[in-house]
Amino acid sequence: MLRLASYDIVFQEVPGEVTLALNISGCPNRCEGCHSPHLRDDIGEFLDDRLMDGLLATYGTSVTCICFMGGDADPCEVERLALGVREKSNGRLKTGWYSGKPNFPAGCSIQSFDYVKLGPYISACGGLRSPGTNQRMYRIVGEDKVDITAYFQK
């Protein structure tokens, strides 16, 4: 099960959206120069349906998107929670996932999300706002994934 280390309402992580960002701990990746090493530890409350329902009840009407920041240790659970967000908001809330993996995981459907960020953090390349970044942000439109990384570099 995933754990929630912290959360925040953010404005720049997902273009055009007011986003409740859920920072998930237990990251299995070992990016050199990791910007959030505390997220590699198993810290925080279990991110179960009860906690998700509480977050949606408190913040669901104040945001337009719920974004899972991490969760690579259990991709199927990230997908399940994302689908739950859509269902419980009757499709009003969009869903995003910031994964540190280079590729979308086999066994999950990218259509379960409206936005997906892929790619490990490489300090020499920088994050999404760096012109030399290796990371990619996609907007999922039907069967297509549209690369919107350039939006972060304007």
Ligand code: SF4
């Ligand atoms: S994906 Fe990489 S940068 Fe992000 S928390 Fe995990 S190890 Fe650190």
